[in-house]
Amino acid sequence: MPLTLGRRRSLMARITAAMLASLVVLALVGPLVRGESADLPDPSAVLQGPSVAHPFGTDNLGRDLLARVLTATRPSLLLALTAVLLGAAGGILLGASTAVVGPRARRLLAGLINLLLAFPALLVAMFLAVVFGAGADGAVLALAVAGIPGFARLAQTLAAGVAGTDHLAAARVLGLRRHRLLWRHVLPNIAEPLLLSTTTAAGTALVALSGLSFLGLGVQPPDYDWGQLLNQGLDRIYVEPLPALAPGLAILYAALTFQLLGEVLAAGVARRSPTRRTPAPPSAPWGSPRPKAGGGPAGDGPVLQVEDLHVELPTPDGVIRPVRGVSLSLRPGEIVGLVGESGSGKSLTALAIADLLPDDARVSRRTLRVLGADLAAMTPGERDHHLATGLAMIFQNPASALNPSLRVATQLTESVRAHRGASRTQALAEAADALHRVALPPALLHSRPHQLSGGQRQRVMIAAALMVRPGLIIADEPTTALDVTVQRQITRLLSEIRQATSAAVLFISHDIALVSEFCERVLVMYAGTIVEALPADRLATGARHPYTRALVASVPDLGADRDRPLPTVEGAPPDPLAPSPGCPFEPRCPSRRSRCAEQAPPLDDLDAAHRLACWNPVPVTVEAVKP
Known part of the structure; x- marks a missing residue:
């Protein structure tokens, strides 16, 4: 009866575990059991073939080759693993950094990676082994440096996919520093293919290290590894093949083990983070005032003031101007709808306000004030901090805006820990409070985004926005992917938040009916410009x-003639x-x-x-x- 796919995977996992366990046992026990006989010369047994006393034969000093092969397991594996871990660490950090650095640094890093990849890794390793000096340390460093470009290119390619996601944009809105973006939002989402590449590269590194030792550039006498033993037995291969084949078979066995380990891990790896206890929600009332790092608008002045905003985007066919001369303003506690067809420039306007446009976009404006502060007068660091603590973005698709590799607790607490220096306990208490305010149980702090429904994910996004106590909330079509009932719940929730916190809300949508009921004012956008601005209660009959x-x-209209097209x-x-x-x-x-x-x-x-x-x-x- 043929094996099912699940049984084959289980059998492969057991075989791989057995092979890996055997290597670990040999590495630990081999030097203890056979280490003395491996280094003990016997003039009476020089260059003997396989026998009962010496199953693999002896070398030119009469030392037992089986003992030497077993004893060489530990140094061979340790040196190969050290080389691949050093190369992986350097390459992954180099490649993944391209997702969080600025455009100029990104181009420089990409050019460096392309330059390093122009040279064959094995030739680079041999050259550097000569430069660093023959020996185990030089060989390990040479292999580590030669492996960096390959890991860097893989990490760069994977990180490019993360760089354009909504959850990384949401993390940028929170003003997280680059190292936190790298460790929390980039590396966890590219860990699985990198883990596969690292484990399989360990086998390649073992073969390369043995090759350097075989050429006399690696481990030097009196120390030895499998590569040096292979070299010593090569001149006897036509007379006594086993002394040469034994270390070669050991290299093949170990390399195959690492290859199978990588395949098994790639099929079954699951990202997990430690579970944290959920504290009880604090008893602070909904509208209780809390300090805001970014500060709110002074007096009754506008929360947001934009005048003559322009956005240009280069394309292969030329430069387009999707936003042209947009001007708008929001007062504290006001909900303003921004409506228009798809492609009218609504989302780009919001991204320009939040400083989240692509690096190649060019933005110009006469005035851009958020929470009473002129962004043009700030340094980049001051601007990032001000936006991170005073502005919150709620994206259209919460499934992509939430980091799939992190629990809800981590995603809710990192902003307050990064900007207010809150302790883990305090941040978790505030996260539980935020979930309570959006009608979600604190137990969801232990969940990951894929375990939540669409409405729950959107509520989690709103809870994340509440964590920074924003004075301005930009909701970019937050109800588009939800059913009508959940849409009403989300809009009612935003209204309650507005009333409790006096935060202004810029609500972007193409649903005219929803905006007319939910918002106080409506801005109609077409082809990158505002064509009409009017109170929401005039929208149905007073639009001009x-x-x-x-x-x-x-x-x-439910009362319309169904026989006529919409x-x-x-x-x-x-x-x-x-x-x-x-x-x-x-x-x-x-x-x-x-x-x-x-x-x-x-x-x-x-x-x-x-x-x-x-x-x-x-x-x-x-x-x-x-x-």
């Missing part, structure tokens, strides 16, 4: 821009590589005029609460002017 009216009309916004957004000089909505506008194609309308005030960028506003409906 044709694009806003089209968005409102596209909201499904209304949509006709046409397509403009090409970002070829923007028109006039109104960007002009090709899709049903009331366009010749002036619309020639000149872009400015965003002007219609009244104290309503602003509009349109040459031909839609008339107000009769229902809108009724008392």
Whole structure:
């Protein structure tokens, strides 16, 4: 009966464990049991072949070769493991650092890795073994340095996948230092392939080290390893092959063991972190004041003030400008909705405010003040600290925004431990309190993101935002992937947080119906510009821009005729590589005029609460002017 896949894996794991255990036993016991006979010369038994007294024969001094092969197990394995661990440590740190350093340092590190990979590792090891001097120490250092480029390239490739994730962006919002980003958010997520590579590289290092000893560049007499024993028995291979084959078979057996170990570990490794006890939630009330490292806005001034924000992104086809002249402001405790079609620039505007745009993006603005502080007047370190302690981001997909390798407790506590110097116990108490505030049990602190539902993950994201006591919360489509019931729960939760903490909320969405019910003001964005700003209660009947009216009309109505197709916004957004000089909505506008194609309308005030960028506003409906 053929073995199933699970049984084959279990059998392979047992075989590998037995082989690894045998190597460990030989390394520990061999020198103790046969070490004396391995170094004891016997002039009467010089160069003998295999016999009952000497199963592998003897060498030119009459020493027992079986004893010498067994005794050489410990130094051969220790030297190979030392070399591969040193090379892995240096290469992994070099390659993984590219995910957390700045663009200039990233280019320099990438160029260094490419340069090092241009030279064959074995030739580099032989050259450095000569430079460092023949001997065990020189051979280990040579192999370690020669192995760095391979590990660096693997770590660089894996780290590039982590660098673009939402959870690393969320960690950057928290203002974590680069070493914490590296150890907590990059390395745990690339550990499995690196572990496989390290274990398999141990076998390769063993073969390479034996090769250096075979050439006389490694271990030197009177010490010995399997490579030197292979060299000593080579001249007898046609007469007595066993003295030469025995150390070679030992090398093959050990290398195969490490290869199988890597395969088994790659199939069954599981990242685990120590479980911590959950403290009882503190009794502080919801709205109790707590010190804020970043400071809040002075008096009744705006929490966020943006004027003339521009974003440029280079592409292979040219530079695009997805955000063009955006201006907005939020007061303390205010919820403002930012709506528009996909690609209108909503998320890029939020990322520009939070300083999370890609390195190649170019940002310009006349004013950008967060919590009363001008970001342009700050040093990079001051800006990072100010944003980390005063601003919180809630991303669209909590499954990718939460680090899959860390428990909820770790992800909630690292911000307060990094910025406020809180102890582990105090940070866990605050994390339990934050979960309690978002209606989650503190027991979830022990869970990992994949063990939670979509609504629970989004609540954990909100709890993480509460940990820094932000004055500004940017929620980038936080309800898009949730069902209607959970959407209402999340929006109700954000409203309660706003009322309890006076934090301003910038709520980004394309759901017009949700925004009109949840927000106080609405900013309508199209093709990178704000085309209308109005109170939410006027959105249904008081909108004046044709694009806003089209968005409102596209909201499904349960009373509509089911035989008729749902209304949509006709046409397509403009090409970002070829923007028109006039109104960007002009090709899709049903009331366009010749002036619309020639000149872009400015965003002007219609009244104290309503602003509009349109040459031909839609008339107000009769229902809108009724008392």
